[in-house]
Amino acid sequence: MGTQRFVSFFLCVCVVCDLGCGGHGDRPETGRVTGVVHLDGMPLVKAQVMFFPDTGRMSQGETDEQGAYELIYRRDVLGAKVGHHKVQITTSMRHIGDDGPATSSPELVPRKYNVDSELEVTVLAEDNSFDFELEGKRPK
Numbered sequence: 001m002g003t004q005r006f007v008s009f010f011l012c013v014c015v016v017c018d019l020g021c022g023g024h025g026d027r028p029e030t031g032r033v034t035g036v037v038h039l040d041g042m043p044l045v046k047a048q049v050m051f052f053p054d055t056g057r058m059s060q061g062e063t064d065e066q067g068a069y070e071l072i073y074r075r076d077v078l079g080a081k082v083g084h085h086k087v088q089i090t091t092s093m094r095h096i097g098d099d100g101p102a103t104s105s106p107e108l109v110p111r112k113y114n115v116d117s118e119l120e121v122t123v124l125a126e127d128n129s130f131d132f133e134l135e136g137k138r139p140k
Helices: 002-020
Strands: 033-039 048-053 059-062 068-070 072-074 083-090 119-123 132-134
Touching: 033 048, 048 119, 083 132
Parallel strands: 033 132
Antiparallel strands: 033 068, 048 059, 048 083, 059 068, 059 072, 083 119
């Protein structure tokens, strides 16, 4: 009987924690966000696409071989918070190696699309598609 009470209590605590600490109750409204990124007319591969709302949690995704991306709001939620966002796109990523020192990827994207981003969008509570046609000096 004591074990059943403990298991019941444990399950109740888990449910309360889920509802109060990250359940749907504290999540803002989100919209699905997909798109394609090109640099100088070519797909931008393995770039990080980050959407920063005016307040709250950012969303991000990585481009594939065709330059396509889909944003993730958090581990189990796709999309981005509804509203205005600044967008940053970068290829400069710090990689921590398993057997060696950290390395960085070179930045292919001009600053006006990341550090000094001029990119802005408004995410709606529906499916959103934002394609970015970036211009810069892609290394040969």
